[in-house]
Each structure stands twice: as C-alpha cells, then as structure tokens.
Amino acid sequence: AQTVTQSQPEMSVQEAETVTLxxxxxxxxxxxxxxxxxxxPSRQMILVIRQEAxxxxxxxENRFSVNFQKAAKSFSLKIxxxxxxxxAMYFCAFMKRRYSGAGSYQLTFGKGTKLSVIP
Amino acid sequence: NAGVTQTPKFRVLxxxxxxxxxCAQDMNHExxxxxxxxxxxxxxxxxxxxxxxxxxxxxxxxxxNVSRLKKQNFLLGLESAAPxxxxxxxxxxxxxxGRPDTEAFFGxxxxxxxx
Numbered sequence: 001a002q003t004v005t006q007s008q009p010e011m012s013v014q015e016a017e018t019v020t021l022x023x024x025x026x027x028x029x030x031x032x033x034x035x036x037x038x039x040x041p042s043r044q045m046i047l048v049i050r051q052e053a054x055x056x057x058x059x060x061e062n063r064f065s066v067n068f069q070k071a072a073k074s075f076s077l078k079i080x081x082x083x084x085x086x087x088a089m090y091f092c093a094f095m096k097r098r099y100s101g102a103g104s105y106q107l108t109f110g111k112g113t114k115l116s117v118i119p
Numbered sequence: 120n121a122g123v124t125q126t127p128k129f130r131v132l133x134x135x136x137x138x139x140x141x142c143a144q145d146m147n148h149e150x151x152x153x154x155x156x157x158x159x160x161x162x163x164x165x166x167x168x169x170x171x172x173x174x175x176x177x178x179x180x181x182x183x184n185v186s187r188l189k190k191q192n193f194l195l196g197l198e199s200a201a202p203x204x205x206x207x208x209x210x211x212x213x214x215x216x217g218r219p220d221t222e223a224f225f226g227x228x229x230x231x232x233x234x
C-alpha cells in the first residue's frame with residue numbers, strides 16, 4: 001500500500017512571500033497521480049494542483065507550482081505571492097492510475113500542513 | 120449540478136445507537152470513498168468502492184459498514200456508535216483514474232458527535 005508523508009504540521013509565511021510545502025510518498029506503482037488539496041476553515045476540500053507521474057514537466061496553476069521528483073518520490077508545493085486567502089490546511093494525496101499494476105485504487109492522503117499567511 | 124452531497128450535515132448520537140450517512144453524486148463517477156478527519160490525523164480512508172455493487176476496506180474500517188447498491192450512492196453505516204467515532208466524515212468520488220482531469224470531488228462533510 002502507498003503512504004504519503006507531510007513532515008511539516010504547521011508553517012507560516014508573510015503576505016506576498018513564497019512558501020514551499022513538502023510531501024514525500026512511497027509506492028511501487030509506476031503510473032499514478034499526485035494532488036495537493038486545500039481545506040480552508042469552511043472545511044470544503046478544493047483541488048489546488050494535479051501531477052501525472054508520467055509527465056516530466058512540473059505542473060503549474062497560477063501562483064501554485066510543484067517540484068515533482070519521481071525518483072526521490074517527492075512532491076513539494078510552492079506558493080508564490082502568498083495571499084491571506086491561502087490560509088488553510090494543505091493535503092498531499094496519491095492515487096494510482098487505472099490498469100497500472102495490481103495495487104488498490106485507494107486515494108491516500110497525508111496528515112496535512114496548516115499554513116498561516118501573516119499580514 | 121449538485122456534485123457530491125452528504126446527508127446529514129450534523130448529527131449527535133448516543134453510544135450504541137446506529138445511523139447511516141448517505142453520499143450521493145450526480146457526476147456518473149465510478150469510484151467513491153468515505154474518509155474520517157480527526158485533528159492531526161489528516162483524512163483516513165474507511166471504505167471505498169470502484170463500482171456499483173463493489174466495496175473494499177480502507178485504513179480504518181472497523182466499526183463501519185458500507186453499501187453501493189446504486190452507482191450514484193454510497194452509504195456508510197455505524198451499527199453501534201462509540202465515542203471514538205466522533206469525527207468529521209467526508210465522502211468523495213472520482214472517475215476511473217485515467218483521464219488527464221482526474222480529481223476527487225468532495226462532499227461538504229458530516230460532523231458526527233457520539234456521546
């Protein structure tokens with residue numbers, strides 16, 4: 001079974017600065033997806049960014065980008081120009097791609113990083 | 120388009136009572152999941168389903184049962200509630216993971232308190 005580890009329980013960043021959240025994972029699969037989800041105080045889970053493992057290019061979505069290191073099984077999230085609305089819990093998640101190996105199709109989450117953006 | 124809807128949003132149970140949480144999705148997703156979220160523990164998978172009539176255990180299945188009789192619905196049951204089951208429960212759904220736009224859509228959560 002795959003595991004996802006987020007080693008930073010809490011982080012803070014000054015408004016307009018850049019912050020990087022770390023995520024490592026362990027899997028024997030070769031084809032899979034990695035996600036970052038945001039959970040603001042409203043409790044709603046919101047997709048921030050997605051990476052497909054077969055793509056070498058790192059995904060970007062406006063101020064959000066990832067550093068995907070497949071060999072190292074590392075998937076960090078960089079938030080540029082941090083805004084007050086970025087204050088939230090951030091979860092890293094893993095899901096294997098269909099027809100890829102014999103493992104289960106669980107969608108596995110890390111324990112989360114609580115990010116606070118300071119004015 | 121409602122997306123993923125969980126019923127109820129809040130519930131207080133007494134120890135030993137039973138209840139069923141309903142998750143309904145209108146996106147024709149094959150995969151559905153039930154998670155519980157506790158402080159400092161992230162989202163832990165209880166049970167999941169990869170299609171109508173199929174279910175599988177996740178990381179923390181004890182004390183819970185599930186059913187997927189219809190593709191759009193995934194039910195989570197607590198037969199005899201315990202205080203340790205006090206948590207926020209989330210349902211999620213996805214298409215079979217193979218599309219470029221694969222992502223999990225979540226319900227709004229159910230806050231369950233067992234006293």
